[in-house]
Amino acid sequence: MDWLTLPPLAALRAFAAFAEKRNVVEAGAALNVSHAAISQQLRVLEKHLGVALLDRSGKALTLTNDGEHLARALHLGFGAIGAAVGDLARAGQDRPVHVSLTSSFAASWLMPRLPTFRATHPEVNLILDPTAEVVELRPGGVDIAIRYGPGGWPGVQSDMLLQSPVVIVAAPQLLGGKTVWSAAELAQLPWLEEIGTTEATTWLAEHGAGPERGPGRTELPGNLVLDGLRAGQGVTVTVRHFVEHDIQAGRIVVLYSEPDARGYHIVTANTALRPAVKTFVMWLKRQAREM
Numbered sequence: 233m234d235w236l237t238l239p240p241l242a243a244l245r246a247f248a249a250f251a252e253k254r255n256v257v258e259a260g261a262a263l264n265v266s267h268a269a270i271s272q273q274l275r276v277l278e279k280h281l282g283v284a285l286l287d288r289s290g291k292a293l294t295l296t297n298d299g300e301h302l303a304r305a306l307h308l309g310f311g312a313i314g315a316a317v318g319d320l321a322r323a324g325q326d327r328p329v330h331v332s333l334t335s336s337f338a339a340s341w342l343m344p345r346l347p348t349f350r351a352t353h354p355e356v357n358l359i360l361d362p363t364a365e366v367v368e369l370r371p372g373g374v375d376i377a378i379r380y381g382p383g384g385w386p387g388v389q390s391d392m393l394l395q396s397p398v399v400i401v402a403a404p405q406l407l408g409g410k411t412v413w414s415a416a417e418l419a420q421l422p423w424l425e426e427i428g429t430t431e432a433t434t435w436l437a438e439h440g441a442g443p444e445r446g447p448g449r450t451e452l453p454g455n456l457v458l459d460g461l462r463a464g465q466g467v468t469v470t471v472r473h474f475v476e477h478d479i480q481a482g483r484i485v486v487l488y489s490e491p492d493a494r495g496y497h498i499v500t501a502n503t504a505l506r507p508a509v510k511t512f513v514m515w516l517k518r519q520a521r522e523m
Contacts, residue, residue, distance in 0.1 A: 239280040243493040246273035247285065248310055248418040251303035252297060320491035328357035329512045333378040335362035336426055336454025337496060341394065342378075345519050353515065356508045362454070364428030376510045377499040380471065388499050393520050395495035396473035398437065400488040413487055415439035416499070422447035424466035426454040435469055471496070 238244075249259035250270060260267040276385055278285050283301035295303060328466045338360055349356075361367075367374045369388060380398075384444065406421065407413075419436050433449075450466060458475065461468050462483060476494035505513065 239277050240273075242308060243273045243277040243280065243367070245310075246270050246448065247277050247299075247302065248306040250274060250293075250397075251299070251306065254292075254294075260339065327372075327506075327508075328454055329376065329506075329508050330359045330361060330374045331378065331512070332361045332363060332367045332374045332378045334364050334380075334426065334429075334454050336433065336457060336470065336474065337378055337380075338362050341457030341496075348519070349512070349515050353511055358512070364426060371501075371503070375500070375506070376513065378496055379499055380494065380496050381495045382494050385499065387488045387502065388496040389502055390499045391517070393496045393498050393516060394471075394473060395493055396471045397492065397494065398469060398490040399472045399475070399476055399486050400467060401461065401471055401479070401484045401486055402467040403462060403483065404485055405464040406467070407485060411485075419465055420447075422466040423449045424450050424457050424460045424468040425449055426457050460463045 245263065246259065246265075246269070249262045250256060253259045253262060256267040256270045256274075260270045263270070274286060283298045284296050285302060287294045287296050287299075293521070333414060344359070349358075361374070366379070367377055369375070369377060378393065379390075400418070402421070415436055425433075447466075453459065457468055459468070460466060461470070461475070462478060467487070472479070472489065474487075475484050479486060500513070500518055501511070
């Protein structure tokens, strides 16, 4: 099909509206334009095609045989387009909102709040995909990623959801009463790290501790890291918000706190969001404001 030879879409749409209503005023009302605009588009279409589509000899405009032929074709064409658009819109509404997030964020922040979302938005289905890997945001795939960092990542839209510094923490029983620790000394303690992340290794390297470890490192799902931390099974790197109550209660001791103001961000593609995705994003932001 040579699209360069097709008339302007506005002219075709105006003609289809007139063919349906058989009246320029009603056609204009249907398209929310003036009847003069409809008349102008009809002339544009006839000039483009080089044929008379309208019989103007009587008191009212009527369609010629060529006009009737084009009207039938446009009725089928626009009808098929409308049906396809409707099918795609319904498919988009029915598809669950796919959220990529770390298991620690899911267990510590999202899951306790999720019953509120289910109660207020039972029509929105969710897929919670716990992974520490950076994922691609694309139509038909992951809709939202919740990621920790400074934000401002290129090629995506990111909005701060939860601001909280990274801390190095351990249970008092692991520390044996010692309150001041160097990175090299901390490296000799057992470490707990969420599967798929390198925060502990990175932090130790940045603070001058070599790759040698004492009791080593245990990798486990994020929701189990905090359980092991509270049980005194190791030192870990985590977001302060997740252990704030433990810190206040004395169950956890802060050994180091990052000075920057990083946090968890809602990350979406630079494209229009489906209504269901918008609903979930707005709910996340409301939950953060109400904290």
